[in-house]
Amino acid sequence: MAQQQESPSGAAGEVFIDDTTDAAAREEAHVSRGTVRPITVVGNPLLHKECQDVTEFGPELATLVDDMFASQRAATGAGLAANQIGVDLKIFVYDCHDDEGVRHVGHVCNPVLDELPAEQRVLDDNSEGCLSVPGAYCPTPRPDYAVVRGQDIEGKPITVEGTGYFARCLQHETDHLYGYLYIDRLSKRDRKDVMRQMAENTPRYEIVPND
Numbered sequence: 165m166a167q168q169q170e171s172p173s174g175a176a177g178e179v180f181i182d183d184t185t186d187a188a189a190r191e192e193a194h195v196s197r198g199t200v201r202p203i204t205v206v207g208n209p210l211l212h213k214e215c216q217d218v219t220e221f222g223p224e225l226a227t228l229v230d231d232m233f234a235s236q237r238a239a240t241g242a243g244l245a246a247n248q249i250g251v252d253l254k255i256f257v258y259d260c261h262d263d264e265g266v267r268h269v270g271h272v273c274n275p276v277l278d279e280l281p282a283e284q285r286v287l288d289d290n291s292e293g294c295l296s297v298p299g300a301y302c303p304t305p306r307p308d309y310a311v312v313r314g315q316d317i318e319g320k321p322i323t324v325e326g327t328g329y330f331a332r333c334l335q336h337e338t339d340h341l342y343g344y345l346y347i348d349r350l351s352k353r354d355r356k357d358v359m360r361q362m363a364e365n366t367p368r369y370e371i372v373p374n375d
């Protein structure tokens with residue numbers, strides 16, 4: 165398990181999880197134990213409702229995290245929420261670089277995003293995509309800084325801090341677990357364009373077909 169450490173960019177006394185040490189080795193260990201599962205896509209009911217809280221922090225949860233890392237790598241994702249492999253639980257995993265090129269690997273159960281003070285809400289306009297909306301991308305404004313509070317797989321409280329693309333990832337994955345996709349944040353016109361892109365492209369990984 166990653167250790168907690170003081171972050172130089174954090175507020176006084178704030179302790180963030182260390183999710184950068186041994187990132188590659190930790191991701192590899194999860195993947196080697198995990199089983200790749202197919203990815204649910206937009207329209208699957210599990211993606212459009214709030215997931216259940218994680219309340220059991222046992223071996224089954226550890227296996228789920230391994231399977232999520234294996235599935236995330238097979239689909240070359242930067243983050244994956246449990247409902248994207250058909251599991252109704254509030255947990256996501258991530259393997260994502262921040263804007264300084266530092267790799268972050270970890271997971272969060274029962275995530276809640278901090279509300280940012282107005283002066284910290286610098287919007288980043290970069291493109292966003294989602295494994296559950298295969299083959300599509302669209303510029304999606306989001307704050308370029310995020311803090312998520314939740315628990316690790318042993319139930320211990322953790323706080324994760326993200327900047328740049330990693331901040332986007334933390335917001336995107338937390339949204340998933342409350343039943344929202346990034347396309348729900350787009351204008352009707354952009355959403356239509358995204359759905360057109362998805363229809364024109366064949367997914368590069370196995371998906372769960374919708375009925």
Ligand SMILES: [Zn+2]
Pocket residue numbers: 293294295296336340
């Ligand atoms: Zn997604």
